[in-house]
Amino acid sequence: MPTQAKEIFEAQSKSVRELLSDNGLGLYLPPYQRPYGWGKDKVEKLLDDTLHGLKNLGKAPDSFTFLGTVITIHDVNHVTVKPIVKSEVPSKVLTVIDGQQRLSSLLILLVGLHNLIRQRAWKVFKGKTPDPTDSARTHLYSETSDILQMLAAAFYERKNFGSTPIYPRLIRAFVDQWARDEKLKQYESPIANLIYTYSLLADSEPATSKPTDFRPTARQNAGEGEGDLIKRFNEIRTGLTKLSQRKSIEELEDLPPLATLATNIEFQRALFNHELDPELCAWLGELEDEPEAELMRLVMFAAYGLNRIALTVVQGKDEDYAFTIFESLNTTGEPLTAFETFLPRVVMAEKIQDYQDSDAHAYMKAVQGYLDRFDVGDKLQNATRDLLVTFALTETGEKLSKRLPDQRVYMRDTFECHKDSADDRSAYLRHLSDTAAFVGNTWGPAVNAPRTLAGLEATAMTDTVKLCLAFLNSLNHTIAIAPLVRFYSEAVHSDEGEARTERIAEFEKAIKAITAFTVFWRATRRGTGNIDSQYRAVMAGDSLTGIGPLARQWAEPDAMKPDPIVDAEALKKELAARLLHPKLGGVQNLASFLASASALPLYKISRPLTRFLLLAAYHDTTEDLENPGLIIQGKAGVASCFTADGWADEPHFTIEHIAPQQATSGWDEEFYSEKETVHKLGNLVLAPGAANTSLSSRPWNEKKVLYAALGAPTADDGKSILNSSGFTFAQTTEDLAAMSRYLPHLRALGKREDEWNPTFMDQRADVLLRLAYTRLKGWLGLELSDSSSDQVVQVEDVEIENDEFDESEDAGGAVVTA
Numbered sequence: 001m002p003t004q005a006k007e008i009f010e011a012q013s014k015s016v017r018e019l020l021s022d023n024g025l026g027l028y029l030p031p032y033q034r035p036y037g038w039g040k041d042k043v044e045k046l047l048d049d050t051l052h053g054l055k056n057l058g059k060a061p062d063s064f065t066f067l068g069t070v071i072t073i074h075d076v077n078h079v080t081v082k083p084i085v086k087s088e089v090p091s092k093v094l095t096v097i098d099g100q101q102r103l104s105s106l107l108i109l110l111v112g113l114h115n116l117i118r119q120r121a122w123k124v125f126k127g128k129t130p131d132p133t134d135s136a137r138t139h140l141y142s143e144t145s146d147i148l149q150m151l152a153a154a155f156y157e158r159k160n161f162g163s164t165p166i167y168p169r170l171i172r173a174f175v176d177q178w179a180r181d182e183k184l185k186q187y188e189s190p191i192a193n194l195i196y197t198y199s200l201l202a203d204s205e206p207a208t209s210k211p212t213d214f215r216p217t218a219r220q221n222a223g224e225g226e227g228d229l230i231k232r233f234n235e236i237r238t239g240l241t242k243l244s245q246r247k248s249i250e251e252l253e254d255l256p257p258l259a260t261l262a263t264n265i266e267f268q269r270a271l272f273n274h275e276l277d278p279e280l281c282a283w284l285g286e287l288e289d290e291p292e293a294e295l296m297r298l299v300m301f302a303a304y305g306l307n308r309i310a311l312t313v314v315q316g317k318d319e320d321y322a323f324t325i326f327e328s329l330n331t332t333g334e335p336l337t338a339f340e341t342f343l344p345r346v347v348m349a350e351k352i353q354d355y356q357d358s359d360a361h362a363y364m365k366a367v368q369g370y371l372d373r374f375d376v377g378d379k380l381q382n383a384t385r386d387l388l389v390t391f392a393l394t395e396t397g398e399k400l401s402k403r404l405p406d407q408r409v410y411m412r413d414t415f416e417c418h419k420d421s422a423d424d425r426s427a428y429l430r431h432l433s434d435t436a437a438f439v440g441n442t443w444g445p446a447v448n449a450p451r452t453l454a455g456l457e458a459t460a461m462t463d464t465v466k467l468c469l470a471f472l473n474s475l476n477h478t479i480a481i482a483p484l485v486r487f488y489s490e491a492v493h494s495d496e497g498e499a500r501t502e503r504i505a506e507f508e509k510a511i512k513a514i515t516a517f518t519v520f521w522r523a524t525r526r527g528t529g530n531i532d533s534q535y536r537a538v539m540a541g542d543s544l545t546g547i548g549p550l551a552r553q554w555a556e557p558d559a560m561k562p563d564p565i566v567d568a569e570a571l572k573k574e575l576a577a578r579l580l581h582p583k584l585g586g587v588q589n590l591a592s593f594l595a596s597a598s599a600l601p602l603y604k605i606s607r608p609l610t611r612f613l614l615l616a617a618y619h620d621t622t623e624d625l626e627n628p629g630l631i632i633q634g635k636a637g638v639a640s641c642f643t644a645d646g647w648a649d650e651p652h653f654t655i656e657h658i659a660p661q662q663a664t665s666g667w668d669e670e671f672y673s674e675k676e677t678v679h680k681l682g683n684l685v686l687a688p689g690a691a692n693t694s695l696s697s698r699p700w701n702e703k704k705v706l707y708a709a710l711g712a713p714t715a716d717d718g719k720s721i722l723n724s725s726g727f728t729f730a731q732t733t734e735d736l737a738a739m740s741r742y743l744p745h746l747r748a749l750g751k752r753e754d755e756w757n758p759t760f761m762d763q764r765a766d767v768l769l770r771l772a773y774t775r776l777k778g779w780l781g782l783e784l785s786d787s788s789s790d791q792v793v794q795v796e797d798v799e800i801e802n803d804e805f806d807e808s809e810d811a812g813g814a815v816v817t818a
Contacts, residue, residue: 036100158203339388483539610681685707710739
């Protein structure tokens with residue numbers, strides 16, 4: 001009898017718990033499936049999607065987080081399962097055709113949650129059942145025990161007998177085999193090994209003993225993808241730990257407060273399928289940073305992950321049908337961007353017959369002109385998402401997600417606020433147009449196009465503005481776009497004449513303040529230090545100095561709040577206050593800035609930042625004759641390099657290590673006792689990149705000759721220095737002399753007679769950082785105390801591994817390694 005359409009496949013939406021905890025279920029990866037390959041960005045999105053859904057659940061108890069479709073075949077006859085112990089295969093095997101990356105990631109998330117909840121539960125209960133008279137703790141114990149059982153049932157099933165009764169929910173063909181016999185079971189794939197190893201550990205430890213903290217490491221000769229899987233597991237662990245401790249994570253939303261859980265019964269029912277005990281709720285409302293609070297946050301996150309994350313599970317009749325379904329689901333048209341779905345709303349608001357001649361049409365056309373640069377597909381989607389994220393921060397100070405539904409809702413709701421006023425609608429759309437103009441012409445102009453401030457006089461693009469824009473862009477500091485758009489927009493729409501001139505000057509003051517703040521902040525920590533959150537606070541009106549938001553309007557208007565303000569002096573004071581605040585920037589005096597910045601391997605942390613600091617330090621300096629090897633401030637114009645041209649002059653201003661990166665003869669061994677020492681600012685110099693072949697790993701006595709020659713005023717002077725040295729270099733004297741150019745910072749190095757050592761390196765770093773600070777402090781209106789009695793306070797920082805260093809920040813200057 002011919003196959004009927006209803007027999008080809010069936011599809012059901014299931015929660016993670018409904019799918020994975022199905023008794024007798026075994027998920028099977030056929031051999032042609034790729035190894036695990038999710039990157040950090042996708043795991044962050046999984047966490048953020050969960051957090052976003054959890055936040056929405058507090059407002060709408062019907063909310064779910066949908067993670068897409070998993071395509072499977074129900075292998076009733078186990079024809080895909082190889083190797084196999086037929087009598088011991090799970091009763092329901094689903095062979096995964098599409099969705100294994102999501103399933104694997106969900107499983108390691110559940111394992112990570114189970115592990116952390118066990119650790120926190122031990123801290124709270126020490127393996128003992130609470131006193132029954134303590135209702136709150138008893139119910140916390142009960143909720144914890146229940147969630148641990150549900151989590152465990154999702155990633156493994158325990159059979160009733162056998163020497164190895166633990167069955168991982170997901171295994172891979174050829175390298176794994178379900179079996180209850182120790183001699184027959186086999187779990188060698190990365191995902192099956194991780195699940196089995198942890199499950200065996202958790203299952204075997206009694207509740208009365210302290211649980212072992214599961215910290216997997218990659219096995220030697222392990223299957224492909226194990227390194228990525230374990231990295232993602234550890235990143236999930238770190239993220240969950242921070243969330244449980246209420247620590248903000250850049251790019252992720254926060255967990256809802258426990259008070260929300262304690263007071264919202266519908267939220268409780270949606271998460272746990274029952275109401276929480278009233279005494280437990282009262283207690284939760286009082287908790288803040290206690291171990292019990294951390295435990296309950298993890299339990300809440302786990303409950304959402306199990307019960308409110310949903311997938312559509314498609315079961316095909318066989319592989320042919322399954323792949324047909326897979327291909328059809330992945331070849332559909334590209335979805336409309338949030339801007340494209342917003343356009344009809346604008347047309348309707350202006351009335352179709354009037355739209356063509358309206359200001360709204362001109363503004364929307366300008367935005368479309370920017371977006372037309374990008375091909376339909378991922379590039380257009382990404383460009384639109386980024387634009388609207390910036391616009392939301394600029395317009396209402398809100399952190400808008402990059403999710404298409406959220407962006408559509410934001411554009412709809414914020415525009416609807418102005419539906420009754422043509423002037424307000426026009427101002428809104430004009431602001432959107434200004435954002436696109438700045439992004440498209442000033443921040444990231446088209447290929448081969450110069451940076452411009454569209455709508456302003458050419459003189460508005462001063463050399464300092466060019467320098468700051470080039471630096472911020474090379475740093476990929478996109479958070480700075482929003483505040484800059486506000487000052488740009490005010491300038492573009494101010495009256496010509498004195499008002500316009502004042503507004504242009506305000507824009508330059510603002511970009512200088514933003515640049516200086518960014519440099520001081522980033523130079524004192526290994527990562528970004530959540531600098532984005534500082535700018536978001538300024539945009540949203542969460543001020544330390546009492547000013548209103550820098551955004552065009554409050555997200556929630558309130559006549560009692562200060563009005564939005566676009567004022568450079570006010571911005572300088574606010575940013576300076578954030579830098580000085582002990583719990584934010586932590587840069588409380590000059591000694592603290594110098595100590596923090598000089599101790600960091602800035603070369604590895606951010607090369608654009610390193611290059612900017614060096615240019616700021618070198619500008620208009622001369623050799624310090626009393627301290628050979630160092631420089632001091634000279635007269636204006638004596639050696640200009642802290643300019644847009646200096647930033648763009650990669651050939652003459654390339655970062656080079658003085659003591660080479662790799663240990664070699666002729667250099668103090670102390671440089672290599674710690675791997676970061678050679679990457680500190682005091683050991684870095686800007687030199688002609690073309691000379692690297694000769695500089696390379698030369699000993700100090702030869703290298704300083706080259707520095708002296710390269711920094712000589714003329715080619716003849718450079719040639720004379722080289723000829724008199726008696727050394728032979730990889731390049732000819734003529735070629736090296738041709739690179740000579742008056743560079744006092746190189747001449748100074750050439751005059752140091754003593755050896756190059758870490759002590760002098762630190763002394764040089766102090767000098768360079770002081771010069772850079774002096775150059776930039778006025779930009780931020782900063783005057784740090786420089787008293788000998790100041791306490792040195794190191795900025796709180798987090799250690800990062802070498803493989804986490806940002807290697808992408810090479811723009812704005814070629815990098816040469818010695």
